[in-house]
Amino acid sequence: MKKISILGSTGSIGKQTLDVVRQHKDKFEVVAISANSSVDLLLEQIKEFKPKYVAVYNESSYIKLKSMIPSDINIEVLCGMEGLKTISSLPEIDVLLTAIVGMIGLVPTLEAIKAGKDIALANKETLVCAGDLVMSEAKKMGVSILPVDSEHSAIFQCLNGENNKEIEKIILTASGGPFRGKTKEELVNVTKNQALKHPNWSMGRKISIDSSTLMNKGLEVIEAKWLFGVEHDKIDVVVHPQSIIHSMVQFIDSSVIAQLGCPDMRLPIQYALSYPNRIECDFERLDLAKIATLTFENPDMDTFPCLKLAYETLKMGGTYSAVLNSANEILVSEFLEEKIGFYDIPKYIEKTLEAHTSIEKPTLEQILDIDKWAREYVSGLIK
Ligand code: NAD
Numbered sequence: 206m207k208k209i210s211i212l213g214s215t216g217s218i219g220k221q222t223l224d225v226v227r228q229h230k231d232k233f234e235v236v237a238i239s240a241n242s243s244v245d246l247l248l249e250q251i252k253e254f255k256p257k258y259v260a261v262y263n264e265s266s267y268i269k270l271k272s273m274i275p276s277d278i279n280i281e282v283l284c285g286m287e288g289l290k291t292i293s294s295l296p297e298i299d300v301l302l303t304a305i306v307g308m309i310g311l312v313p314t315l316e317a318i319k320a321g322k323d324i325a326l327a328n329k330e331t332l333v334c335a336g337d338l339v340m341s342e343a344k345k346m347g348v349s350i351l352p353v354d355s356e357h358s359a360i361f362q363c364l365n366g367e368n369n370k371e372i373e374k375i376i377l378t379a380s381g382g383p384f385r386g387k388t389k390e391e392l393v394n395v396t397k398n399q400a401l402k403h404p405n406w407s408m409g410r411k412i413s414i415d416s417s418t419l420m421n422k423g424l425e426v427i428e429a430k431w432l433f434g435v436e437h438d439k440i441d442v443v444v445h446p447q448s449i450i451h452s453m454v455q456f457i458d459s460s461v462i463a464q465l466g467c468p469d470m471r472l473p474i475q476y477a478l479s480y481p482n483r484i485e486c487d488f489e490r491l492d493l494a495k496i497a498t499l500t501f502e503n504p505d506m507d508t509f510p511c512l513k514l515a516y517e518t519l520k521m522g523g524t525y526s527a528v529l530n531s532a533n534e535i536l537v538s539e540f541l542e543e544k545i546g547f548y549d550i551p552k553y554i555e556k557t558l559e560a561h562t563s564i565e566k567p568t569l570e571q572i573l574d575i576d577k578w579a580r581e582y583v584s585g586l587i588k
């Protein structure tokens with residue numbers, strides 16, 4: 206029985222994780238769940254999965270949930286960052302699944318690593334802002350960081366039994382998002398509703414906007430560097446609109462290994478939880494004859510400058526990727542509130558990067574300070 210704690214159980218990845226657990230009650234047990242404020246859904250999840258702990262980040266939602274839980278349910282209700290840290294490092298858990306959105310996941314993830322817990326990582330922002338720190342702590346503690354992001358799960362699977370030193374390059378596939386093939390002129394005035402319509406995946410709002418700007422792929426390039434120890438010039442992006450090949454690895458002998466499947470996040474979630482084993486499931490099977498055609502094209506980095514910016518921050522090193530991420534988090538939420546336009550996102554990220562003085566090997570405190578600075582700086586630019 207694998208015992209799991211979930212950061213962000215009410216979101217898109219969190220709910221799909223619970224669906225995987227629902228199908229394999231003999232293999233997985235949910236010990237703790239958490240969310241920012243979705244108390245109604247948390248209560249439903251408490252009734253169904255009977256976790257021993259629940260953490261609610263938002264204080265008034267925490268008070269509300271406490272008052273909602275029936276007296277015959279025995280559960281510890283925790284609040285705020287302390288609550289997230291507690292459920293991430295519980296003695297009784299084996300793995301922390303990070304389905305929380307944004308770099309707020311960093312501190313609890315580090316807490317879990319320090320407590321020796323394996324991480325099933327969906328929360329890519331954590332690696333983007335503190336990849337060096339997270340990976341070296343994980344190495345020190347001997348814990349595994351198991352990717353949940355579909356591309357990284359694919360690469361992880363392609364590297365099974367291989368030697369990472371023999372990687373020639375990683376080929377990350379990208380769907381291209383809802384605006385693939387559009388020109389800059391066509392995109393200047395796009396609305397959040399147009400940006401939220403992803404062709405292949407149904408996801409949370411933040412990652413949906415990131416997919417429309419291709420920042421998601423940029424964050425994934427950075428995530429791949431840290432997960433697999435491969436430099437930026439050995440990570441390529443290819444647009445593959447069908448999202449059937451989830452990513453590939455090319456080796457020094459020219460051989461390319463790919464992982465394929467129907468687009469369903471429950472597969473990489475389940476693999477991160479069942480690894481090193483595979484377990485049966487009822488997910489849709491691939492019918493290649495029905496799909497008939499798989500196509501590929503180069504990404505358009507002029508129309509989607511966020512991808513280029515992400516590569517540049519990796520090239521520059523230090524804390525530039527952290528700044529890119531923090532500025533992007535603010536700008537995406539401003540775009541979702543219709544306060545800025547589509548191209549204000551890369552424009553203000555670039556300005557924030559220009560104003561930043563990078564630190565080569567940052568500590569956690571320095572990363573948190575830089576995050577705070579970047580959020581304030583970019584907010585100032587918008588005003
Ligand atoms: P979502 O918006 O649907 O869900 C986010 C979850 O995080 C919710 O449960 C929310 O309550 C919780 N949360 C947010 N702020 C919090 C806080 N301060 N304290 C505690 N909980 C908080 O997002 P999602 O689409 O599920 O994405 C989650 C993460 O997984 C992101 O990092 C995303 O990049 C990554 N990811 C998502 C997908 C996908 O298909 N949705 C695919 C790959 C990777």
Ligand code: MG
Pocket residue numbers: 354355356425
């Ligand atoms: Mg992905």
